Amino acid sequence: MTTKTTVSAHPMRWVPTLYLAEGLPFYAVALVAGLMYKSLGVPNDQIARWTGLIGLAWVFKSLWSPFLEAASSKKLIVVSFQLIGGVCLGLVALSLQLPTYFALSIALLGVVGIASATHDIAADGLYIASLSNKQQAAYAGWQGAFFNAAKFISLGGLVILAGHLEKQMDAQHAWMIIFGILGVMLTALGIYHSWALPGTKNTNTEASMHSVFTTLLDVIVDFFKKPGIWLAITFIILFRAGEGQIQTIGPLFLRDARELGGLGLSTDQVGVVYGTAGTVAFLGGSILGGYFASWLGLRRALPWLIVAMNVPNLVFFFLSSTLPENMSVIATALSFEMFGYGFGFVGLILFIMQVVAVGKYQTAHYALGTGVMQLGFVFFKMISGDIQVALGYKQFFVWVLISAIPVLILTRFVKIKDQATPEEDLAQADDGQVEANKII
Structure with missing residues (x-):
């Protein structure tokens, strides 16, 4: 398979924001959602069971990652799944006003989880395809820094904001605002990345798609041997x-x-x-x-x-x-x-x-x-x-x-x-x- 960069973009224009966009939906599902459900009176066993179940998306993402290699553009995948995640986080906010909010919000967070896990694969692939080995090493620190910046923003800033809002209004409206903010942030990042990300084009999609399944099977068999x-x-x-x-x-x-x-x-x-x-x-x-x-x-x-x-x-x-x-x-x-x-x-x-x-x-x-x-x-x-x-x-x-x-x-x-x-x-x-x- 051959992947080439078609548009030049300075890494500082997109690497920090790319990994910020990778971290926001992850922490929204893994940490922020549990605190929201606690404020809404959901029992601990239900919180742990259902938010844990959503985490399976990150367990199995390696099984479908080879198939993404056959896509014509990693940039298209990255931007698409950022927008999907952003829209679904916004829908989580809207669902909190409905009587069946728990089931509906869990389903939407499940979609966020799948979109986020898939986005992770494409984002890392874009990073590797767009940068030289020297650049990959130079900007690796920015990856971790901005992924953790998402933790500061969500578990720190937004959860603190949620606490202040809970003192001024009911919990549903408070958390509706928080997940609305998360949705807007991720959607805005997706729109920005439609311009800022370097373009990559896979020039051998037919051959890669033809061999990807057999290669994946060989990888799995060799792993368990x-x-x-x-x-x-x-x-x-x-x-x-x-x-x-x-x-x-x-x-x-x-x-x-x-x-x-x-x-x-x-x-x-x-x-x-x-x-x-x-x-x-x-x-x-x-x-x-x-x-x-x-x-x-x-x-x-x-x-x-x-x-x-x-x-x-x-x-x-x-x-x-x-x-x-x-x-x-x-x-x-x-x-x-x-x-x-x-x-x-x-x-x-x-x-x-x-x-x-x-x-x-x-x-x-x-x-x-x-x-x-x-x-x-x-x-x-x-x-x-x-x-x-x-x-x-x-x-x-x-x-x-x-x-x-x-x-x-x-x-x-x-x-x-x-x-x-x-x-x-x-x-x-x-x-x-x-x-x-x-x-x-």
Whole structure:
């Protein structure tokens, strides 16, 4: 297949905004929607189950990604799915005024999820096709920065705004405004990118379409023939056991009334501690975790990374036991947890890179590995609400700590080669950090 750039455009004109557009719908589905449903009185188990189900779009996106290679223009795909996502986010806003708002909004968010996952594939493909290797490295930092800027805007700024609006009007109208803003932002980015993105043209669509299915089948078969692959898949899924549950129930715990075992924070307070302080702590932990793994080597670092990712979840047991009212105490505790989350998560990215993805189809197998990684998150997210409702918050947070033990045991059985050189592992850690910024 041959792809060529047909229009020259300076990367700074489109790379930051492209990854901002990649992050906005992701965080709208993964994080903001859960807080909205909590404000609207939806039970925790329903929130976790249905928002988790939508996450399957990112699990299976690698299965249809090869077919997008046959499209005549990556730019057309990117712009189209940005506009589809923007329109559907606007329709979510309108649906909140209807009696059947929950079912309708979940269906629309499902469309947003599929559009966003498909957009991710095309956006990354456009980035690779439009930039030289040197440019790809130079602008990789802008990818992660603006993907996380979407987190600041949505989980930080817009959730804080939602909290202020909830004090002035009913929750439905408050969140109608928030999702209306998200829809307008993504639609505006789509319109801007119809002008700003470089044009790429696939000059071999017939040949690529003819061979894509057989190639995809070979990629999948080769993936599952890897020695120890089922142990690696089990390890990847269990790696996210504690994280998938705590990242789902944690924000709902902060919002729930104190008489129900929660902290009773307002929506804007949750936006402050999670969307600003927590995000900064996560990014700091991620950077240091990458250097730690590079220094020690993945095989020796991995147990420590797992411990660093899960032991800080103790702060939720502390918060559920003491129910502090001091916001400084709460913000400090959650920042500690998010720092550990970021520090440890890089271990999973490097495990997929260095253990799962090696071989004939390195890029494709890395994509399949990250799909398995997302599957682990989605599975534990979907069941977390039922477990929390059955156990209550305090016992649930104990369960989360226990559920992290199996993956720590498995580190004794997975085979990981020692690092080749510190320079090579440092480069992989940096690449993994970019990918982590785009997945979480």
